[in-house]
Every structure is written in C-alpha cells, then in structure tokens.
Amino acid sequence: MVVSSVTTLDVHDISRVCRTFGVGTFFVVTPLKTQQELVERLVGHWLKGHGAEYNPTRKEALLKTKVIKSLDDAVAEVTEKSGEKPCVVVTGAKQAPNRIGFGTLKEQLRKGGPVLLVFGTGWGLEKNLIRNADFVLEPIEGNNGFNHLPVRGAVAIILDRLLGRS
Amino acid sequence: MVVSSVTTLDVHDISRVCRTFGVGTFFVVTPLKTQQELVERLVGHWLKGHGAEYNPTRKEALLKTKVIKSLDDAVAEVTEKSGEKPCVVVTGAKQAPNRIGFGTLKEQLRKGGPVLLVFGTGWGLEKNLIRNADFVLEPIEGNNGFNHLPVRGAVAIILDRLLGRS
Numbered sequence: 001m002v003v004s005s006v007t008t009l010d011v012h013d014i015s016r017v018c019r020t021f022g023v024g025t026f027f028v029v030t031p032l033k034t035q036q037e038l039v040e041r042l043v044g045h046w047l048k049g050h051g052a053e054y055n056p057t058r059k060e061a062l063l064k065t066k067v068i069k070s071l072d073d074a075v076a077e078v079t080e081k082s083g084e085k086p087c088v089v090v091t092g093a094k095q096a097p098n099r100i101g102f103g104t105l106k107e108q109l110r111k112g113g114p115v116l117l118v119f120g121t122g123w124g125l126e127k128n129l130i131r132n133a134d135f136v137l138e139p140i141e142g143n144n145g146f147n148h149l150p151v152r153g154a155v156a157i158i159l160d161r162l163l164g165r166s
Numbered sequence: 167m168v169v170s171s172v173t174t175l176d177v178h179d180i181s182r183v184c185r186t187f188g189v190g191t192f193f194v195v196t197p198l199k200t201q202q203e204l205v206e207r208l209v210g211h212w213l214k215g216h217g218a219e220y221n222p223t224r225k226e227a228l229l230k231t232k233v234i235k236s237l238d239d240a241v242a243e244v245t246e247k248s249g250e251k252p253c254v255v256v257t258g259a260k261q262a263p264n265r266i267g268f269g270t271l272k273e274q275l276r277k278g279g280p281v282l283l284v285f286g287t288g289w290g291l292e293k294n295l296i297r298n299a300d301f302v303l304e305p306i307e308g309n310n311g312f313n314h315l316p317v318r319g320a321v322a323i324i325l326d327r328l329l330g331r332s
Contacts, residue, residue: 013319016316019312020306020313142186152179152319153319154322156315165307
C-alpha cells in the first residue's frame with residue numbers, strides 16, 4: 001500500500017491498520033528529503049530505539065513501513081519482490097473511467113498477485129497518477145452526501161472491506 | 167456515539183467519520199474541566215471563529231460534536247431528546263458475556279430506537295462501564311491476530327459496518 005505526503009501520526013495509525021489486515025508493505029511516498037528523514041527517524045525510534053522496549057506492539061506495527069521517494073519506486077520494488085508488476089489501484093478520486101468496485105477487487109486479492117493501493121492526503125492525488133493507474137476504487141459512500149473522510153479513516157474502512165473477515 | 171478521553175485530532179477525525187455516516191450526536195466524554203474547555207474551544211473555533219470561514223466542511227463535521235462530563239449525562243441527554251433510553255453498546259472489550267454481532271446490531275439500528283455506541287482510547291474503557299452496558303460489540307478481527315487498531319480506525323470501520331451502504 002502507498003500513501004503520499006503524511007504526518008507522523010498518519011504513519012503510526014496507518015501502520016497499525018495495515019498490520020491488522022496483513023498488508024505486505026506500507027510505503028510512505030514523499031519526494032522531500034526532510035520528510036523522508038523524519039519518517040525514517042520515527043520508524044527507527046520504534047524499531048531500534050527506546051520505543052522498541054517501551055511499546056513492542058508499535059514496533060510490530062512498523063516492521064513493514066518503508067519510506068520511498070516515488071510511486072514508481074514502490075512499483076519497482078514490489079515487482080522485484082514478487083516477480084510481477086502490481087496492479088495499481090488509486091483511491092479517493094471522484095471521477096474516473098476505469099473504476100473498480102470493492103467486491104471485484106476483493107475477489108482479485110483473494111486470487112493472489114500483487115496489488116498496490118494508493119491513497120493521498122490533504123489535497124488528493126496528482127491527476128497524472130490517477131490517469132496512469134490500472135483502476136480507480138469506487139468511493140466510500142456515507143449515507144447523506146457528506147464525503148470528507150480523513151485519510152486515516154478511509155484506509156481503515158477500505159482495508160476492512162477488502163481484507164477484513166466480515 | 168460516545169468517546170472518552172480524546173486528543174484534539176481524535177475530535178476532528180471522529181467528527182468527520184460520524185458526519186459521513188449520519189451519527190446523531192458525537193459526545194466527547196471527559197470528567198476533566200480543562201479537557202472539556204479545550205474541546206469546547208476547538209469546536210467553537212471551527213463553528214464560530216475563523217475556522218468557520220476557512221473551512222466550512224470542517225464546520226459541518228463538528229455541528230453535532232458535544233463535550234460532556236460523563237456517560238450517564240450522555241445517556242440522560244439522548245433519553246430526553248428521543249423520549250427513550252438508548253441501548254448502550256460498548257466496543258473494544260475482549261471478554262464479555264453479553265456480546266452482540268455486527269449483523270444483529272445493524273438490524274437493530276435499521277429498526278430505529280436510540281443506540282449509544284461507546285469507544286475508549288488508550289488504555290480502554292472502565293470495567294464498570296463494560297459491566298453496565300446493554301451489549302458489548304464483537305471485536306474487529308484482522309486476519310493475523312494483531313489487534314491494536316487506533317480508536318480513530320476502529321470508529322471508522324465500525325460505523326462503516328453498521329451504517330455504511332456496502
């Protein structure tokens with residue numbers, strides 16, 4: 001899974017949700033060197049620093065969290081690891097021709113083969129990124145037209161729908 | 167819905183999730199006067215202060231957020247508003263005799279009648295509170311035994327399961 005431009009709290013929250021649902025790798029994508037260093041320091045603190053002893057659960061949650069400079073690099077890494085180019089599915093886009101529903105994607109995940117789910121924060125994902133994705137996941141609909149979920153909430157709901165037991 | 171002892175970010179996140187799924191009132195429960203004031207100031211900023219113009223969406227999300235000093239007060243307020251004592255359902259407890267499943271609670275919500283969902287943060291809910299609840303909601307299971315979701319993620323998943331369309 002990929003999330004672009006996050007806060008340190010996003011990293012913690014999303015790592016815990018990814019770990020709960022068995023996501024292979026959670027890539028934090030940012031082209032900014034300072035942000036990369038910030039996330040690396042945070043992850044290092046909980047994996048190797050005082051945090052590892054203080055809260056082993058948090059350590060476990062962050063074991064598969066990795067900062068990376070671009071989505072292309074994440075795609076390359078998954079391709080190398082799994083020997084297959086991942087199917088790239090972006091989330092949060094309102095309009096898109098190549099839409100995929102939760103049921104269909106859940107089915108695809110069950111069959112196997114790498115899938116890279118892409119989330120954006122704040123002002124959403126770049127248009128180019130949406131155009132180049134294999135699919136755009138259908139939006140989460142509430143029940144009254146209000147559609148401004150925090151990315152942390154959206155990740156939790158989407159992983160539960162795709163990978164949860166119920 | 168009730169959440170006890172939250173950070174300001176929890177208030178924002180959970181308010182947005184509640185608004186998405188049409189929750190009647192989101193009560194932030196804290197017995198501490200300083201925390202009550204903090205949450206009231208935050209909500210006031212977005213409802214009446216500069217925040218209301220800067221981000222009307224956030225204002226809309228916080229319209230039904232209310233700080234209150236105890237769960238009993240929340241129960242009393244819901245009872246007064248709806249003319250009926252709410253069914254109190256606590257979440258996050260591992261062991262409980264009076265368990266209710268997502269499907270059964272979803273059905274009950276559809277039929278109508280007030281339901282008060284109770285979440286705790288950090289170190290969980292008081293034992294007394296769990297004993298006095300009408301039901302304990304079944305836990306969210308991931309797919310590998312790791313069970314440490316942030317409360318923000320748990321609220322999102324539970325409201326989606328109970329009130330979402332899919």
